[in-house]
Amino acid sequence: xxxxxxxxxxxxxxxxxxxxxxxxxxxxxxxxxxxxxxxxxxxxxxxxxxxxxxxxxxxxxxxxxxxxxxxxxxxxxxxxxxxxxxxxxxxxxxxxxxxxxxxxxxxxxxxxxxxxxxxxxxxxxxxxxxxxxxxxxxxxxxxxxxxxxxxxxxxxxxxxxxxxxxxxxxxxxxxxxxxxxxxxxxxxxxxxxxxxxxxxxxxxxxxxxxxxxxxxxxxxxxxxxxxxxxxxxxxxxxxxxxxxxxxxxxxxxxxxxxxxxxxxxxxxxxx
Numbered sequence: 001x002x003x004x005x006x007x008x009x010x011x012x013x014x015x016x017x018x019x020x021x022x023x024x025x026x027x028x029x030x031x032x033x034x035x036x037x038x039x040x041x042x043x044x045x046x047x048x049x050x051x052x053x054x055x056x057x058x059x060x061x062x063x064x065x066x067x068x069x070x071x072x073x074x075x076x077x078x079x080x081x082x083x084x085x086x087x088x089x090x091x092x093x094x095x096x097x098x099x100x101x102x103x104x105x106x107x108x109x110x111x112x113x114x115x116x117x118x119x120x121x122x123x124x125x126x127x128x129x130x131x132x133x134x135x136x137x138x139x140x141x142x143x144x145x146x147x148x149x150x151x152x153x154x155x156x157x158x159x160x161x162x163x164x165x166x167x168x169x170x171x172x173x174x175x176x177x178x179x180x181x182x183x184x185x186x187x188x189x190x191x192x193x194x195x196x197x198x199x200x201x202x203x204x205x206x207x208x209x210x211x212x213x214x215x216x217x218x219x220x221x222x223x224x225x226x227x228x229x230x231x232x233x234x235x236x237x238x239x240x241x242x243x244x245x246x247x248x249x250x251x252x253x254x255x256x257x258x259x260x261x262x263x264x265x266x267x268x269x270x271x
Contacts, residue, residue, distance in 0.1 A: 154233035154256030
């Protein structure tokens with residue numbers, strides 16, 4: 001009985017399949033659309049997903065391309081900026097060189113009676129006691145010890161040691177410095193020494209009691225002492241301390257040269 005029932009079910013299924021096939025073959029166009037629609041419904045989500053993925057990848061490609069472009073533009077701008085900075089440095093060097101040449105011209109015109117060698121300050125040692133500078137000319141240039149060094153405003157000092165390419169100059173504000181000077185108006189003789197009391201100042205000592213020392217008067221080298229030639233401007237009387245005792249009487253001389261800004265010098269060779 002069970003076998004007959006199973007055979008009946010199979011027969012029904014077969015019959016249904018045959019009927020479906022008959023319908024399909026009898027109306028091919030309609031069913032073709034049916035299957036096409038079914039296939040479309042199955043494929044469409046996949047196609048949409050692939051299209052979305054493609055668009056996404058395309059967008060990322062554009063994004064990365066934009067990043068690369070921005071990176072290249074930044075590198076180009078950085079390069080231009082470096083070139084501009086280099087140009088500015090070169091212009092600054094040219095400006096400095098022009099100013100140095102002007103100073104040299106002013107010096108040579110001002111001290112035309114002397115034979116001189118131009119030099120540039122390459123080092124300064126302005127400590128409490130020792131106040132020296134190093135210049136970029138030496139024995140190869142004709143510089144010798146005890147030669148006088150002058151600046152645009154006046155006396156700088158004298159050479160105390162020399163190498164082939166450099167020279168050390170003891171400035172007049174060094175505490176070991178002593179200069180025989182005279183007043184430009186009264187011609188009174190004084191001795192100016194470096195002092196620790198004030199920067200860019202000298203102490204004029206051993207003033208004659210009868211000497212008329214006037215504030216604002218100019219001080220110049222007297223030519224005595226065997227180091228400095230006569231008539232080089234040293235500075236200006238800034239203050240006078242009067243006393244009946246010659247040893248206690250002194251004056252403060254403000255140097256003509258501002259040593260904190262000193263860059264160029266001339267070394268006198270025919271003193």
